Amino acid sequence: MLRALEIRDMLLIDRLELAFQPGLNVLTGETGAGKSILLDCLGFVLGWRGRAELVRAGAAQGEVTAVFDLAPGHPARAVLEEAGLEPGEELILRRVNSTDGRKTAWVNDRRTSGEVLRALSDTLVELHGQHDDRGLLNPRGHRALLDAFAGSDTGVVRAAWGAAQGARKALAAAEAALAEMRAEEDYLRHAVGELDALDPQPGEEAELDARRRLMQGAARIREDVARAFQALGPEGAEGLMGDAARWLDGAADKAEGALDEAIGALGRAITELGEAAQGVERALDTLSFDPHELERVEERLFAIRGLARKHGVQADDLGGFADDLRTRLQALDGGAANIGTLRGAVDKAEAGYDAAATALSETRREAAGRLDTAIAAELAPLKMERAHFETVLSAGEAGPEGRDQVEFTVATNPGAPSGPLNRIASGGELSRFLLALKVCLARGQAGQTLIFDEIDRGVGGATADAVGRRLARLAEGAQILVVTHSPQVAARGAHHWRVAKHVSGGMTTSTVTALDETARLDEVARMLSGENITEAAREAARALLSD
Template identity: 75%
Template sequence: MLRSLDIRDMLIIDRLSLTFRPGLNVLTGETGAGKSILLDSLGFVLGWRGRAELVRAGADQGEVTAVFDLPPDHAARGVLEAAGIGAEDDLILRRVNHADGRKTAWVNDRRVSGEVLRDLSDVLVELHGQHDDRGLLNPRGHRQMLDAFAGVDLAGVRGAWGALGQTRRALADAQSALAAVKAEEDFLRHAVAELDKLDPKPGEEATLDARRRSMQAAERIRSDIARAHKALSEEGAEALLADATRWLEGAADRAEGRLEGALAALGRAMVELGEAQQGVETCIAALDFDPAELEALEERLFAIRALARKHGVLPDDLGGFADDLRRRLAALDGGARHISVLAQAVAAAEAAYEAQAAALTAQRAGAAARLDAAMAAELAPLKMERAVFSTGVAPADPGPEGRDAVAFTVATNPGAPAGPLNKIASGGELSRFLLALKVCLTGDAPGLTLIFDEIDRGVGGATANAVGRRLQALAAGAQVLVVTHSPQVAALGAHHWRVEKRVMADVTTSTVIPLDAPARVEEIARMLSGDTVSPAARDAARELLAG
């Protein structure tokens, strides 16, 4: 509920503070007194797009502050949470319009954008009038209004639409992946066959390279070691040492012990020579290799390196690369079967969505008939019993809220073609259509402050009284603000304000005055009779107020 509106330096308003109440609030005044300025100011603080120049002449800036009561379950709390603003029982909107055109806004002392204000506006205030393009006249909102009237739960169709989209995306991704794999099928099969044939192992390249280096080194040094072995063998040093030992032993008896040391040394030398021979023989055995083995080793080593270069991977990564290629081949081989399974899932999801959408269409069609009947009942007291209101439910592109397009159309006379509300109805007729429609949809937006801007224009007498009665009924469960020129409507208000224009020192300002009971009689009498208020007009005003 809008509790207060404070306006500073906006258009012809200098300083103005208004306190509103629950129920039916009426604002009256002469044409040009500034009633529309109040709505412009309220629209400004709510972020609506309107007049470009709002700052009062001579002022540096204009400012509007609106305070709303915010019950615990009000939809505005969700908007505040999404914007990262703490919700309190009071919602304070403040917006400043600078003389240079800059605009700044705050919600509960938090700086916000105009978009946040407009999001809050959608759940705080609903404006209806002959130029209403944000509410009932906007065809884009007709389906939502019908759903609210019908009490539709969209969770089922939304879930089915989401599941359908998910399965369709999965099928498209699988088809795309299969097409990509098919394009490289020949490469994959050849590469896998090549890798399977070679079957490289991690670390194998390093092992083969070390073995190759060892064999190449052995080939270079083996001949020198063989010559050394020959020099140490029976054909070389060993034979010479044996001869020397034999000769010295033959002479030792005659040398009187002088050769014993030499013979002992030769014995040790023979032992060391034997160990040297054994070591050389062991080395020769270790260096011994088959040249065919080196050739085979080099052939495999070069094949591994060539395959690694071909596929742009390290030799040790060839095994993992082969596993990846095998997985892609498996996806290719099982792709058709997988796509068949996904296609069945899509068909099932489509059937589930179609069932949900068909049920929703039937529910909307039934609600449309009930709404048309309710509108017929509302239009008769408004002197439009010959008018026909129709809620059309037509096929549309499927989506998360079904496959229906909803449009409200009217025909003002029997046999006349039907068309959109704002194209067919005249000013007064349009006002009554909108009021009747709002009465029928009164439960669709709880917590809103409803504003009707001269919705009674073009009607009078009993019709105006019927308009007032319906506004009064709407106000029984909500806050309703009405800008009106109709005394019948004004008399039914629970709270009454008069908008006045004043000129002081050649400066025109607009102000709003709350009216007590005697002042209401005078205002309604003025609305009945014009500038000169007669006793008869006052009596008529009292009669209207008495109901």
């Protein structure tokens, strides 16, 4: 509920403080007194787009502050939380307009943007008038209004739509991945076959390289090692030392011990020589290899290194790389089955959406009939019993809110073609259509301040009285602000303000005054008779106010 509005140096207003109340608040005054200025200022602090020049002439800046009471669970609380602002029982909006066009806004003394103000305004205030393009006259909002009237649970359809979208997205991703894998199928099958045929093992490349180097070295040194073995053998050192040992042994008996030391040393030398010969023989065995084996080792080593370079991996990682390729090939081979599963999930999700959307469409059609009946009942007291209102449902593009397009259409006379509200109805008719609509649609929409800007224009007498009664009924348990020229409407107000224009010192200003019972009687009388208030006008005003 709008509790207070404070305006400083805006348009024709110098300083103004208003304290609004629950129920029906009426603002009256002569044409041009500045009633629309109040709405311009309220729209400014709510972030609405309006006049470009708002600062009062001679002032450096203009400022508007609006104070709202927020009940627990009010939708504005969610907007505040999303914007990172702390919600409380009181919401204070303040916006400043400088003469250079800069605008600065605060919410509860924290700087904020015009976008946040507009998001808050959608939950705080609803404006209705002959040029209303934000509310009932905007066909884009008719579906939501019908759902609110029907009490439809659109969450089921939104969830079903999300599930269907998710299933379609998963299928599309799987199909794209499968197409990508199929594009490289030949490569995968060839690469896996090549790797499986070679079957490289971790550490094998280093082992083959060492074996190759050993065989390459053996080919160069084996000839020298063989010559050394021959020199140590029976035809070489071993034979000569054996001959020397025999000769010394034959002479030892006659040498009287002079050869004993030499014979011992020679025995030891022969033993060492044998060990050396054995070592050289073993080396010869080691250095012995089949020349074709070197070719085989080199061929495998080069094949392993070639595959590693080809695939850009280390030789020891070829096994793991082959496993990855096999996994991708298995995914390719199993892709068709997976696509089938995902298509089944899409069919199931779309069937779920279809069922939910169909049920919602049925609910909307039933609610549309009830709404049309309710509007017809409201139009009769407004002297529009010959007019026809119809909620038209048509097939639209499927989406999270279902697949229905909803538009409110009217025909003002029997046999006349139906059409959109803002194209068919005249000014006075449009006002009454909007009022009838709001009376029917406002049920259960507590928390918003509803503003009707001269919605009674073009009507008078009994019709204006019917408008006033409907507004009073709409204000039960809610807050309504009405800018009106109709005494019948003004008389139904629970709270009454008069807007007046004054000229002082060459400066024009507008003032707003809360009226007590006496002043209110005079204001209603003025609305009935004009500037010269007669006693007869007062009696008529008294009758209206007491009704």
